[in-house]
Amino acid sequence: MSQLVSAITQLNGKLASFPCRVLAYRESVPNGLCGSYVSLSGLENEHIVGLLSHPLGWETLSQALDHDWPRGEPRGLVEGACELTKIVAEAFRRRLPNGTAAVVGLPLFAEGMVSSGREIELQAADVALGSSLLLLVLFTRSVQDLAPRIHFDDLASF
Numbered sequence: 001m002s003q004l005v006s007a008i009t010q011l012n013g014k015l016a017s018f019p020c021r022v023l024a025y026r027e028s029v030p031n032g033l034c035g036s037y038v039s040l041s042g043l044e045n046e047h048i049v050g051l052l053s054h055p056l057g058w059e060t061l062s063q064a065l066d067h068d069w070p071r072g073e074p075r076g077l078v079e080g081a082c083e084l085t086k087i088v089a090e091a092f093r094r095r096l097p098n099g100t101a102a103v104v105g106l107p108l109f110a111e112g113m114v115s116s117g118r119e120i121e122l123q124a125a126d127v128a129l130g131s132s133l134l135l136l137v138l139f140t141r142s143v144q145d146l147a148p149r150i151h152f153d154d155l156a157s158f
Contacts, residue, residue: 007088008129029052029137034054034109036050036108038085038104040089043098047092048140049137050139051081051137052114052135058081061132081107088136090104
């Protein structure tokens, strides 16, 4: 989590409208937030980076992104959330050991409850990004946890 926090707090070097402060760490994800998730698959671990906020927070962040990296037309709420999460995931990848071998996936926008499996570690932090409050979420599991587990007792049933 420290590498992810470092990545997001250094964003204002490239995006002037995004100074960041960590407010508190959490052990769970509260209801009522929406946001974007990006997977990051490396040699030893798989990570899912998420940025969650309320819709008004995403509107403000999308406008700030339009200000720092203008395009021909303004970004919508979903487009801004997905783009910002991908930027954070890329910055996180650069800070990981063997990060150059990691693959960053496509961003996905989600509303509502988020849950994970038993072997996945969840870490979260409330952050102030620009003038908006965000929940920074990191799901992590090791590659060895991804390998299927077959027991000889299971084979006997064939």
